[in-house]
Amino acid sequence: MANTSQARKRARQSVERNKHNSSLRSMLRTAIKRVNQSIESKDKSTSENILRKATSIIDRIADKGIIHKNKAARHKSRLATSVKNMLLS
Template identity: 45%
Template sequence: MANTSQSKKRARQADARHDINKARRSRIRTFLRKVEEAITAGDHAVAVEALRLAQPELARGVTKGVLHKNTVSRKISRLASRVKALDKTAA
């Protein structure tokens, strides 16, 4: 338990950041889920649009310190390759 006023304040700040980061992670997961659903449905146009909207959201997660840079880079790369493969199977 926090004893000093400084440690109490840091505990309050940590709680606030936790709530903000939790909401941000949830928002990112929602964007990723939309891309996954479009890929599963086999709809290339919707998948491309969903990926286009998801990329800045993932990048924002990096700048806010919620996700690691390489993790986001890997996710975007894998999603992009799956969306691109979806176009080849449709054609």
């Protein structure tokens, strides 16, 4: 348990920050799942639009430091490759 007022405040702030970061991480996972679902449905135009939105979300979350920039780049690359392969086949 926190003994000083500063430590109590940090504890309160970390709880709030954790809630906020968790919601952002959830938004990231949902965006990735939506792209994968659109790829499975084999709808080309929808997949491209959803990929564009997901890329924006991934970049925003990486800029805030919720995930590392390399992890964001890896997600975007894999999703783009999946959409591209779907379009070719």
